[in-house]
Amino acid sequence: MQRRAFLQSLALLGVAGALPASIRALAAAPAAVSVDDLPALEGELTLYLGRGEGGLYEDVLNAIQKRNPKFTLNIRRGPTAALANAIVAEARAGVRRADLFWAVDSGAIGLVNSAGLAQPLPHSLTGQLQPEFRFPDWTPISGRIRTLPYNRERLAAEDIPDDIMALADSDLKIGWAPAYASFQSFVTAMRLLKGDKVTKEWLRAVSKHAKKYAGELGVVMAVERGEVDVGFANHYYTLRLKSGKPDARVNLAFTNNDAGCLVNASGIVALSEGELPVNFIRYLLTREVQSYLANEAFEIPLVSGIAPPNGLPSLGTVSPPTVDLTKLADLRPTLNLMRSAGVL
Amino acid sequence: MTRWPYSYPIALLVALFALLPVVVLFTLAVDTAQLFDSRNLQVLGNTLLLMAITAAGAVVIGVPLALLTAYVQLPWRRFWLVILVAPLAMPSYIGAFTLYAAFGPGGEINQLFGLATPAFEGLSGAAIVMTLYTYPFVLLATRASLLNLDPSMVDAARTLGMPLLQSLWKVVLPRVGNGIAAGALLAAMYALSDFGTPAILGLDTFTRVIYVEYNAFGLSQAAMLSLQLLAVAGLILFLESRVKSTRERPGRPLVLWPRRSQATLMIAAVLPIILLAIVLPLAVLFLWLWREGSGTFTLQYAWNSTYASLLAAAVAVLLAIPVAHAAIRGKLGRFMERVIYLGFGVPGIVMGTALVYLGLQLPALYQTLGLLVFAYVLRFLPLAVGTIRSNAENLDGSLVNAARVLGASPSEAFRRVTLPLTLRGIIAGGALVFLEAMRELPATLLLGPTNFETLATYLWRVYEAGLFGQAAIPGLLLVVISGLGLALMFSGERWNLKESKEQ
Numbered sequence: 001m002q003r004r005a006f007l008q009s010l011a012l013l014g015v016a017g018a019l020p021a022s023i024r025a026l027a028a029a030p031a032a033v034s035v036d037d038l039p040a041l042e043g044e045l046t047l048y049l050g051r052g053e054g055g056l057y058e059d060v061l062n063a064i065q066k067r068n069p070k071f072t073l074n075i076r077r078g079p080t081a082a083l084a085n086a087i088v089a090e091a092r093a094g095v096r097r098a099d100l101f102w103a104v105d106s107g108a109i110g111l112v113n114s115a116g117l118a119q120p121l122p123h124s125l126t127g128q129l130q131p132e133f134r135f136p137d138w139t140p141i142s143g144r145i146r147t148l149p150y151n152r153e154r155l156a157a158e159d160i161p162d163d164i165m166a167l168a169d170s171d172l173k174i175g176w177a178p179a180y181a182s183f184q185s186f187v188t189a190m191r192l193l194k195g196d197k198v199t200k201e202w203l204r205a206v207s208k209h210a211k212k213y214a215g216e217l218g219v220v221m222a223v224e225r226g227e228v229d230v231g232f233a234n235h236y237y238t239l240r241l242k243s244g245k246p247d248a249r250v251n252l253a254f255t256n257n258d259a260g261c262l263v264n265a266s267g268i269v270a271l272s273e274g275e276l277p278v279n280f281i282r283y284l285l286t287r288e289v290q291s292y293l294a295n296e297a298f299e300i301p302l303v304s305g306i307a308p309p310n311g312l313p314s315l316g317t318v319s320p321p322t323v324d325l326t327k328l329a330d331l332r333p334t335l336n337l338m339r340s341a342g343v344l
Numbered sequence: 345m346t347r348w349p350y351s352y353p354i355a356l357l358v359a360l361f362a363l364l365p366v367v368v369l370f371t372l373a374v375d376t377a378q379l380f381d382s383r384n385l386q387v388l389g390n391t392l393l394l395m396a397i398t399a400a401g402a403v404v405i406g407v408p409l410a411l412l413t414a415y416v417q418l419p420w421r422r423f424w425l426v427i428l429v430a431p432l433a434m435p436s437y438i439g440a441f442t443l444y445a446a447f448g449p450g451g452e453i454n455q456l457f458g459l460a461t462p463a464f465e466g467l468s469g470a471a472i473v474m475t476l477y478t479y480p481f482v483l484l485a486t487r488a489s490l491l492n493l494d495p496s497m498v499d500a501a502r503t504l505g506m507p508l509l510q511s512l513w514k515v516v517l518p519r520v521g522n523g524i525a526a527g528a529l530l531a532a533m534y535a536l537s538d539f540g541t542p543a544i545l546g547l548d549t550f551t552r553v554i555y556v557e558y559n560a561f562g563l564s565q566a567a568m569l570s571l572q573l574l575a576v577a578g579l580i581l582f583l584e585s586r587v588k589s590t591r592e593r594p595g596r597p598l599v600l601w602p603r604r605s606q607a608t609l610m611i612a613a614v615l616p617i618i619l620l621a622i623v624l625p626l627a628v629l630f631l632w633l634w635r636e637g638s639g640t641f642t643l644q645y646a647w648n649s650t651y652a653s654l655l656a657a658a659v660a661v662l663l664a665i666p667v668a669h670a671a672i673r674g675k676l677g678r679f680m681e682r683v684i685y686l687g688f689g690v691p692g693i694v695m696g697t698a699l700v701y702l703g704l705q706l707p708a709l710y711q712t713l714g715l716l717v718f719a720y721v722l723r724f725l726p727l728a729v730g731t732i733r734s735n736a737e738n739l740d741g742s743l744v745n746a747a748r749v750l751g752a753s754p755s756e757a758f759r760r761v762t763l764p765l766t767l768r769g770i771i772a773g774g775a776l777v778f779l780e781a782m783r784e785l786p787a788t789l790l791l792g793p794t795n796f797e798t799l800a801t802y803l804w805r806v807y808e809a810g811l812f813g814q815a816a817i818p819g820l821l822l823v824v825i826s827g828l829g830l831a832l833m834f835s836g837e838r839w840n841l842k843e844s845k846e847q
Contacts, residue, residue: 046794058640076711076794077805081559086700093704097711097794179556212546215808225450227463335562339383344556 032128032287032303041071041283043276046097048087050080050104050266056297057102064283073280080181081331084108087271088115099272100280102141105181107188109138109267110329119270125278128285133265133302135326140265141284142293143300144234145312145320146186148253148260149223151230160230160253164190164260165198167230168205175219175228176210178343182234182264183216188334189323190259196337203341210343217241224250234264239298239311254318263320264328265302352677355670358663359683362722365690365698366574372567372701384572391549391576394470394542395532401475402531405617406482407524411512412614413483414490415598418607428614429480429834431621433826435783436477437540438803438819440464442625443473444544445812452628469545474535476621481534482527489523490516495598508600516598522587529584536577537691539786544807550576551691555786558697570694577689585682629819636813641802646821649798652713652788653781656720657728657774663721664728664773671733681729688726695719696790703791716791720781727780728773735769736762775833779826799825 041064049057065073076083080103087098088111103109112118118137126134133140148167150160161167167174177183191199213219216233220241223231226249235252242248254261268284270277283289290301298309308314338344412418413425431439446452448463464472493516501511517524539551550573557566602610667684670677687695699719703710709718743765747757785800792801799818806814 074794077797077801078789079559079808082790085558085563089701089704090710093707095704095707095710179559181559214543214546221450227449332562335557340381342383342386344383344553 032290032305033282033285035067035283035286035288038282038286039279041068041276041279043070044072044074045099045276045280046074046076047100047102048076048078048083048098049102050078050083050108056293059296060284060289060292064280080104080108081111084111087112087117091115091117096272099277100268100270102266102268104266105185105328106140106265106267106325107181107185107328107331109269110326111331112269112271113137113326114329117269117271119273119277121270121278121281125282125285128303130302130304138267138269138326139281139285140267140302140325142290142297143263143265143302144182144236145254145300145318146182146260146262146264147233147235147238148255149220149231149233149238149250150253151223151226151228151249152251153249154226154229157251157253162254162256164255164258165194165202167260168202171209172229174206174210175213175222175231176206177213177216177219177233178338179214180216183232184331184334184338185264185328186232186259186262187338188328188331189262189321191334191337192323192327192330193259193321196333200337200341203338203343207341207343212343220250224248232260235300235312236298236309239309242311243298252312254313257319257321259321259323261318261320262323263300265325266299349670349673349677351666351669351673352680354663354666355677355680355684358667358725359680362684362687362725364702365695365722366571366686368698368701369567369570369574369694372697373564373571384569387548387550387553387569388572388576390467390547391536391573393467394474394547394549395535397467397471398474398478398535399528399532401471402479402482403524403528405475405479406527407486407517409479409483409614410486410490411516412610414487416600416602416607416610418602418610424611424614427618427622428483429830430618430827431477432480432779433830434477434622434625434823435540435800435826436473436534436538437544437783437785438629438815438822439477439621439625440470440473440541440544441803441807441812441815441819442628443620444469446624446628452631465545465547467547470542470547470549472620473541473545474531474538476617478531478534479617481530482524485523485527485530486520489520491597493519493597495596498598525587526584529580529587533577533580533584533689536573536580537689539691539693540804551693551786554691554693554697558693563697566697570691570697573691573694574686574689578686581682581685581689584685626820626823629816629823632813633816633820636816638814638817641814641817645797645799645802645818646825648796649782649800649822650825652716652720652798653778655713655717656724656781657778659717660721660725660728660777661732661770661774664725664732665770667725667729668733668736671729672736681733684729685726687722688724690723692719692723692784692787693790695723696787699787700790711791711793713793713796716788716793716796719787719791720777720784723784723787724777724780727776731773731776732766732769735772736766771835772833775829779829779833782825782829783822 061073061075065071076098078086083101084103087101090097101112120137121139126136126139129140148160161170187199187203190202211222211228213222217237219231219233220237222228224241238250238252241250268281270281285303287306290303290306293299294301294306294309298312300308300312335344409428413421413428418424443464446464447461448454449460451461453459453461497515498511501515502508506514537551539555542549542552543555550569554566554569554573557569667681671681696719699715703715709715743761744757747761748754752760783800785804788798788801789804792798799822803815803818803822806812
């Protein structure tokens with residue numbers, strides 16, 4: 001059982017193996033750090049954890065706590081955007097409760113950062129990431145790519161347009177989850193790339209042959225059942241479904257260089273000063289955690305030198321658009337647009 | 345009377361607290377961009393439709409069942425009554441959750457038996473679920489009225505040659521119209537403020553859209569929608585206040601003895617309702633339990649739920665006694681009671697949003713159990729007030745007078761006469777608050793302390809993650825604990841007394 005093996009390896013490696021001195025030497029190293037090389041965590045932190053990853057992030061957090069007996073992690077779970085709201089409102093009222101915010105969507109990070117709440121992170125931390133994912137005041141943890149899961153009994157790969165805009169004019173039955181944060185980030189990306197007017201028309205046109213679901217797992221399940229032909233969803237829902245059900249009638253398609261194959265990231269931001277939050281983040285970028293997220297959660301590791309999840313074509317073969325991830329925080333106009341198009 | 349009764353100042357204070365969330369919403373809504381747009385109209389339409397269909401459905405099912413349980417001598421009467429009221433113990437979102445998973449292509453029924461069933465979703469799905477879990481309101485309210493009727497008029501009608509069904513229709517039902525209306529309005533109120541059911545079944549009602557807006561940083565828009573929702577709730581509360589209970593001299597209740605074939609037919613008609621509302625959801629939960637085990641569930645969640653709800657019930661009862669007292673004592677007290685009823689119309693998501701902002705002004709309260717309990721009390725206090733008041737109103741005032749004449753002080757008369765006689769109502773009211781607080785979801789999501797997971801929030805978490813199987817244990821526990829609360833509530837209710845009198 002891979003999950004249990006991971007938990008044990010992370011927990012049993014032992015505090016004695018930690019060598020705080022080696023951390024400085026690693027600053028220059030390109031490869032991922034092992035948990036063995038990290039300093040033990042001592043003290044207490046409160047983490048606001050964006051909800052939606054079905055317990056896989058919890059496994060990681062439990063393992064970190066187990067490995068560091070002198071460390072207490074308080075977790076507040078909630079929808080990512082609600083937590084971002086709360087953090088901003090708390091700061092405005094002069095009440096700080098969260099030391100860290102782990103969001104499942106970079107848009108929420110952008111909201112918190114634009115309120116000036118993020119602490120800068122040292123280069124020794126951010127330098128571990130692949131160059132395009134280095135930011136001064138937040139750290140992506142894992143990547144996810146927008147995909148078009150389709151029912152392979154009803155459609156062939158070539159039936160799916162490789163242009164997201166063309167889907168509006170198709171007669172395919174589409175499943176989507178407009179209330180879902182990742183979908184809203186995707187629409188924001190489309191807005192940034194194509195403009196508001198085109199995006200609104202696209203939403204209107206698609207909504208005529210679209211069916212609404214609560215979350216993107218629901219979308220993928222509906223595609224698999226044949227309730228709809230094709231859906232909009234982050235890649236890992238399909239991979240997770242197929243890992244539990246290898247004969248699932250769903251395959252992944254990608255569009256070409258548009259918002260339809262946006263690469264987004266979950267990420268973490270430190271809200272309070274000091275070594276402890278930074279060192280905590282270091283744990284999330286270790287080889288062990290990154291491989292676990294890739295193998296079990298099917299998320300794309302963003303630290304250099306870690307293999308991507310099985311079943312996903314390498315990022316080299318898809319052509320994601322160039323979008324500044326922190327700009328995805330500009331959600332308000334997106335929501336107004338979605339409301340006026342009648343899809344939210 | 346020149347002096348205010350002792351209960352007035354307390355009732356006034358509670359009423360002011362009840363108004364706090366509304367004030368917060370107004371301040372949040374000022375910087376909203378849109379007061380009303382075509383989308384709101386659509387949401388309003390969905391909400392009103394769901395309310396109307398639910399109320400109508402609850403009447404269509406609840407009234408015949410009330411007649412059945414009040415007048416017909418079925419075998420195992422008591423059993424049928426308990427089973428027909430049992431949907432109250434099932435939070436409607438668990439019904440929505442399990443029925444959604446059971447029906448439709450690829451649903452559990454499809455997988456197990458290969459039967460193709462239509463999917464359970466949208467307006468029709470939400471209306472069916474709401475009806476299944478609100479008809480007991482109509483059933484109970486109507487049944488109580490039926491048992492209070494004087495049956496001699498039916499006897500007179502039948503002696504004059506009117507057939508039984510016609511006399512039920514023409515002579516009985518018009519006189520219990522108020523009971524039916526009260527039950528239907530409760531069902532409508534429930535449909536208006538429920539969050540889980542429309543969210544799970546994908547119907548855009550006010551509560552769901554408010555949640556979506558709130559989660560998408562649209563705070564002021566959420567506040568604006570909340571105020572619109574409150575306006576609808578206020579309207580229903582106004583209608584509810586117009587419904588007056590009629591009094592007639594009660595006689596021996598009507599008794600109908602069905603033939604064996606008739607009894608079988610009646611039970612057969614009742615079975616589909618029980619099957620859909622209780623048996624199927626429980627079966628799905630057990631199926632998941634068998635298939636997936638307990639997952640990451642710990643008993644701590646059940647304890648958290650129970651503990652917070654018990655606190656809420658205790659505080660609500662303490663506050664409800666003076667409010668109920670004030671409502672009986674005078675017009676002003678009655679008005680303050682109506683203000684407190686507003687809390688029942690504030691859905692959890694709205695209460696949660698408002699109290700987050702209130703809490704931030706008082707950091708010592710923010711993210712504490714205290715603030716969560718405060719939210720529960722504000723929301724569910726009206727339930728306790730209503731139960732305690734109706735119980736106290738039925739007291740024979742001459743008993744207190746007798747005590748006073750015999751030299752007891754007002755407080756002694758209250759302690760030694762009124763309180764023991766109203767204890768049943770107090771227990772019932774507390775149990776009702778407990779029941780509602782146990783299953784409350786959206787306010788708990790927003791207000792609970794860090795690391796504080798309840799049965800309801802855990803259920804929501806596994807639902808959102810799509811890990812339906814892990815909902816089995818918390819779902820079953822919630823039903824069991826709700827069932828206990830319901831049993832406690834009925835043990836304190838008047839109809840229980842009535843029942844024993846009939847035997």
